[in-house]
Amino acid sequence: MKWIRVNMSDLSVKVEDVPKKYEQMGGRWLTSSIIADEVPATCHPLGPLNKVVIAPGILSGTTAPSSGRISVGTKSPLTGGIKEANAGAKFGQYLKRMGYSAIIVEGQPKNKESRYLLNISKEKVELIGADEYKFMGLYELNEKLAAKYGKDVGIACVGPAAEHLLAGTGVAFNDVENRPARYAGRGGVGAAFASKGLKAIVVEAVTGQATILNNELFETGRKKLLAALQEHAVTKPKGALNTYGTAVLVNILNEAGALPTRNFSSGTFEGAKKISGEAMAEAAAKNPQAGMMGHRCHPGCVIGCSVVYPDAQGKSHTSVEYETLWAIGANCGIDDLDAIAQMNTMCNDIGLDTIEFGDAVAVAMEGGLLPFGDAKGAIALLEEVRKGNPLGKIIGSGCSTVGKVFGVRRVPAVKNQGMPAYEPRVIKGIGVTYITTPMGADHTAGYSIAPEILGVGGKFDPHTNEGKVKLSKDFQATTCFIDSTGCCVFTAFAILDIPSGFEGMVEACNAVTGANWTTSDAYEIGLNILKTEHQFNLAAGFTANDDRPPEFMKLEPVPPHNMVWDMADSELDSIWK
Amino acid sequence: MKWIRVNMSDLSVKVEDVPKKYEQMGGRWLTSSIIADEVPATCHPLGPLNKVVIAPGILSGTTAPSSGRISVGTKSPLTGGIKEANAGAKFGQYLKRMGYSAIIVEGQPKNKESRYLLNISKEKVELIGADEYKFMGLYELNEKLAAKYGKDVGIACVGPAAEHLLAGTGVAFNDVENRPARYAGRGGVGAAFASKGLKAIVVEAVTGQATILNNELFETGRKKLLAALQEHAVTKPKGALNTYGTAVLVNILNEAGALPTRNFSSGTFEGAKKISGEAMAEAAAKNPQAGMMGHRCHPGCVIGCSVVYPDAQGKSHTSVEYETLWAIGANCGIDDLDAIAQMNTMCNDIGLDTIEFGDAVAVAMEGGLLPFGDAKGAIALLEEVRKGNPLGKIIGSGCSTVGKVFGVRRVPAVKNQGMPAYEPRVIKGIGVTYITTPMGADHTAGYSIAPEILGVGGKFDPHTNEGKVKLSKDFQATTCFIDSTGCCVFTAFAILDIPSGFEGMVEACNAVTGANWTTSDAYEIGLNILKTEHQFNLAAGFTANDDRPPEFMKLEPVPPHNMVWDMADSELDSIWK
8 A cells, every 4th residue: 555645844755655554544544643653743733844634444446335435644733632533434445546655744934824635546646736725615626626527526625714734623625516515524633734825635436345365255244234234224224314314313312301501501492393304204205406415425325314304495405514513503502504504614614624613613602702693693603703803713713712702611522623513411321431532522433323223233331420431431442443444433323233244344444454453453553543542642632631511511510310420530541541 | 927818708807817838938838838738739719729828038027128018928810829919008117016926817708799807906906888989990999098097107008900810910009198009919819819808908007117026136237238238339329229220221232133023032122222311311301390210119119129200291200110111111112101001000999910911912912913113002901901801901911812812923932931031041040030939930030131231240141041040040049039138129239249238138037037047048948949939830841842932932043143942951940859
């Protein structure tokens, strides 16, 4: 395998052989390893010493089901620690089929006003001046790039909010319809990407399959994984995820009293039904031209958890996810699906992470900037972000900065990253994940919601602390491995309950890499990735005090369960022992 | 001795005997000890668990010369670490004469819209509703309070910017003319004070002298200290400090190539002469009704380092200090003395620390918000702060937040606190102080400028690293002791060069407290205060990585000397060994 090393200081591009150490790595394993090895932990995230690494998973570009995730790694401008965020997109599949396991972007152009585009084709890899796209919204950009480079290309790009270097921004990948809708969203990876002077990376479409060393073993593994996905209630055809999308969770979490509402001041939202997956499915059924359930983020996904939501005007808003419905909806007290979908599309266009945006708006609402439920006011804030006005820059910097600037103490963040859509005071295991993952508050880092709420992979009472550190640790380690394979985190549902599914995933990886891993090896690999990331953070200056919930969660009981965060700090710290 | 404990949660006021452990303490020693003992290091600085401690020095309220400093201690909303900021004012002298060694403010009112005033008289101590003063500017407030409580009262108060809970705010004390001009400025102590719902503390005027256990020893000590101050070239009558004020430093630092200019991009400012002490003295000579050199911050000061500057309209702007001239002047590329004096007065009125404000504006200028040198634009920013508009809230939050929001990498801060008026790449000793003091970048924490630039207390080449850690450590420890006595940090000039002066200071302290300290005991006491503060920060989550300069200072040589920060991290860390 090769990787592409782009130096933005001298605008050079090199194609290098992947050193032996990294040969079997992919996705998060590869991005976190390169960042840990090459980036000084204490460097400024927006400076010349930071790097941005983009890596498809081990299985990306193959026919393994739902394996098209692409990882973006860097030192996070939001948390100051190591970061991996991933998205499902054709981009990584093409890259892998072309024989590249990563793109490493380093250095920084002298002129911070310049913009560049990295064009990757079978013939050559080149940096091209791209000033004409400066501050361009991503819908227009993707249209222009598809027109210029071909409608099937893979595109990675950053919006105007990222060009303003705001820490609440992600890297957008184009979906199958060339919408900038698939986000490696969290931790400000968009700002890190933009700080390199890069506006976009375009990769030529490549059909076929990435290199596989053992085709027979691959087929065995692929089939076992596929069978598990197609058998499990959550992921199977006409299963929970493709019937209502991830939004199926709105009503479930609301009923559990764990849907954070109005800046984490309650666990239930009276408007939950109006923003639920059921409501979206109803809208899609009424307007089948514009709406679609079971949309796929990348070719080859067999789950199809996305929803193309049609608003009252019949406009398609792709992939309105649970997290967004919650962040911009319940958490801001907004129950208007059309307004949420509109803001989702605007975030995609501007380059914002919808979770961080929703958390930021909710904290600003708490700070008195606008009332809870004010959808029009929130939409106006997005226009401020696009323009780079001071208020927009505050909002685009994420909820922790909003809290500082507006003097708000109830800031639902860990390591400065805003919390996702599950109340940690009520669901203790996901709380352990938010608090201890090296990523900053992140549900995907160890999705214990599966056993705590959905009864998948065992059953745990969400309200108790007992066993939750081990539960979260096991999920975090396994997730590190899954995030390295290129498989969607939702494959975890099936492989947790159906052991042959996990075996199949590992066998497929062995077939691609020539390794001989067992499932317990996979767990160990994951645990080592986690430790590498944790070590980076320690070297960056993190301590056990960064593995703590915000103070208000210890002091303020959240209704309706009136629970506080009551796990001992020492128990949290035991995760690293 | 007694202290006053105010609980803002239940609005109770208690007068308590000072526990034995704290009996001999004063000023910074007392504030840092109480904060370390009573405040959980990881608490939210603006939450109910933080406390604000206000303590006069050991000698405050006596006739010891220049001993009227008052310390404000808290967990800093700006740095997240321990904080002590002090000012010279009659407030602390009255408090001490009344027999109080401290005011401890704890808890938080349920209704964050309410304001209170603590009224301290010889008869009683009471909390009074003060909603009528909410968001009032401090000139008007001080006038109103003097009219109501008497023109000689001591006042501690916070401006509208502090009520917005902005981290760049201080606590103002009234000067002899009842101007809110004496600031415990740094680290956001104003926001911490305001977060308690307190708008002001008024203390009745008390004449006479604070309790002294050994009058004879006191007189011996007092006279030795006084003689040293009146003999030393820097502090004597018609000496450097009272002839040109602290502003005497403008030309000196500019000539040394160490006057940080335009957000620390150069060490010389072409407009330095126009904003120098010499220029202020000329203006004061032309307009003796409005101007005055040698103004004193508190009764009993024998140095008189302040300048009442008269602007072109003949308006008096009190105490335009070197740090302000530099921060709002050279660092923002502004060479208009009248505009700087106007902004200084506005900062005093609004409640802002002028150093943090200047650093914040300079970073915003670098971020393209307004051009360097734009005095009108900077004045308009102050109006934004007063109103609590979003842009004003960014600026009022300090330079680190401005850097985050505006995506600026050249942020001259340590522990999030903006650097003062000396270029650490050029004057290495003060760099060690900025970087290692538990306070965040602070020149007063260990003013090695004395031997490095002024030839006081020995002579050190500013450009070399050699011996600078020890130099800074000695200064920091000694300063901790001086900050505990209530003596002005400028007494250090005299006592460094004239050993009997330091002896006198220590003897006077012994006379007040009944202790039997030698000058080496005083050093050890200071060192222990420093260690207590460092320990608090470690418990709050600080690591050696917080004792580091901003990255740009290692990468960017600053003209004219074209020097970078080149001291090894391990050398910095040796200060704690």
